[in-house]
C-alpha cells in the first residue's frame with residue numbers, strides 16, 4: 098500500500114506522527130514529511146490508524 102497526503106488539507110496537526118512515527122514526521126513549522134510512502138502489509142494496521150487519526154482527513158492509503 099502507499100500513503101498519499103493532500104497538502105491542501107494538511108494543517109500540521111502531527112496526529113499522524115504520533116500514531117506512526119516511522120512513516121510521518123512534522124517539523125516545528127507544521128510541515129509534514131512522509132518518511133516512507135510504501136507500507137508493507139505488516140504495518141497496514143498502524144498506517145491505517147494514522148490515516149484515521151488525521152483530524153482534517155488529509156491522508157489516504159492507496160493500494161498500489
Ligand code: SF4
Nearest residue numbers: 107108110111113151
Ligand atoms: S495529522 Fe493530518 S493534518 Fe496533521 S500533519 Fe498529519 S496529515 Fe497533516
